[in-house]
Amino acid sequence: MGRPPCCDKSNVKRGLWTAAEDAKLLACVSKHGVGNWTVVPKKAGLNRCGKSCRLRWTNYLRPDLKHDTFTPEEEEHIINLHKAIGSRWSLIAKQLPGRTDNDVKNYWNTKLKKKLSKIGIDPVTHKPISQILSDYGNITSLPKHIGNHFGPSFNKLNMSTTFVPVSDPSSGITGLAYTNMMMMNPIMESQDYSSTSTLPFGFLSQFQAMNQDDNVSLPPHFSNEVTSSCSSSSSPPATDLLSPQCHASAQVVTPSSSPFNWSEFLLHDPFSSADQPKQEEVFQGLLASPANPTVGNGIQSQAFEVGSSSVINGGPSLNNNKNLANDQIASSSSSSLSSFVDTILGQDSEMRAALFPELLDGCFDY
DNA sequence: AACTAGAGCAACCGCCAGAGG
DNA sequence: ACCTCTGGCGGTTGCTCTAGT
Incomplete structure (x- = not known):
């Protein structure tokens, strides 16, 4: 048969992450690196799904992320890329250092769409x-x-x-x-x-x-x-x-x-x-x-x-x-x-x- | 001051392709 | 060969904050 499931989805914590959880995840990733996310919750001592940990790391904790507002240049770049390739947020985000696909998607949905x-x-x-x-x-x-x-x-x-x-x-x-x-x-x-x-x-x-x-x-x-x-x-x-x-x-x-x-x-x-x-x-x-x-x-x-x-x-x-x-x-x-x-x-x-x-x-x- | 609506954003959901057992 | 999982992705939801009344 296949692999065992990464976690018991009915038994893991969901919702917003606390500072303590963030700290645990950060410590774990800095020690072991990002690899198999299914083992990260265990190593980090978190009662979270591996997928949730990956998302938290990717969208928030990654040290190379920018957390400030989008610049006009970034904004214009998003519009151009969206015009060219549509809502391929991951591809667009790769062209914007420090931004995640979630960032770009949210910014598009909340700001740029209305602006246009x-x-x-x-x-x-x-x-x-x-x-x-x-x-x-x-x-x-x-x-x-x-x-x-x-x-x-x-x-x-x-x-x-x-x-x-x-x-x-x-x-x-x-x-x-x-x-x-x-x-x-x-x-x-x-x-x-x-x-x-x-x-x-x-x-x-x-x-x-x-x-x-x-x-x-x-x-x-x-x-x-x-x-x-x-x-x-x-x-x-x-x-x-x-x-x-x-x-x-x-x-x-x-x-x-x-x-x-x-x-x-x-x-x-x-x-x-x-x-x-x-x-x-x-x-x-x-x-x-x-x-x-x-x-x-x-x-x-x-x-x-x-x-x-x-x-x-x-x-x-x-x-x-x-x-x-x-x-x-x-x-x-x-x-x-x-x-x-x-x-x-x-x-x-x-x-x-x-x-x-x-x-x-x-x-x-x- | 209390309430409401809207904005912003973090997180989840569900799907897919590829890979592991 | 088959089944299931992982990782990645786009879409959606729901919580929190803020501005307006």
Whole structure:
């Protein structure tokens, strides 16, 4: 049979750790090191599960941990990494010396998500909210039968309280703010970078090269899109992601001139399973890429330790890769911006009028 | 001063892949 | 070969603190 269980789970202490327990665990780890956590409680004289000891050590007692607040640089780095790889907290934390995945996760959930929401950026997709609504319109034949077509996930939203017009005095931006986008349809998890700017790891050039090599096809929706004016194939300065200029332009909705069918696009996935070795190759290349100007303060020198399977199989990475390519294409199509923007603004106004007529009196300055 | 709601955070839960017996 | 455990991870819960009324 298998190994014996590490502890009697019904008989171990749970809940907050006391200073005495911390001291015992510290003494034990400093004496024996971190190895087999199942024996740590016994050696330390703790009535705790080994798993609990490991967590306590990893998230709190480790001597290299920082316990102060996150710096603006760290904050920006988290946002960039989340945009690139999604909620892979352990990977993100590895790029932030002294921070744990739990720290980063908590900081994201309590601060950064709200911060992005407040300025009209969807913290899940990093897209402007208006663009998400536009995408929904394309999917669901909005605005004819809004309630019926959003599906069960979207219906969870309390639209009357979730979407509100806001005006951010610090940035001068107005638009729709919302909360709880996590509850929306999972399709939103397919991330789109076409309207935001800061991409770590030098993703863009590599994906551009890949797309040229493989003729990776993208839906016309994306090739028609115009990105924010602060987009760049090289990563902009740290503050750009949240800069007023970025937000103002990010508010520009970018629908295609012809209706785009998300269902068709999702079925036609250039990164289908057959391409997984390619994805792995590319992603590993990206992780090793020295061109990562957004990572400062010595962070970029750290190796990005990532198991290939965990990155490639499922999760947001597939969509990330795909949409990073979209970003590149979109970035290169910024000519005739003004007329396009006019068209966009017209369509966006129509959409809002249909969706939120009560908000028309609010200010929406683009 | 007492109560309430929300924010922040530590810890737990449950799942998964890999490894041990 | 099979079963079970470990270690790691992301998601969630619940406790504590604080600000507002």
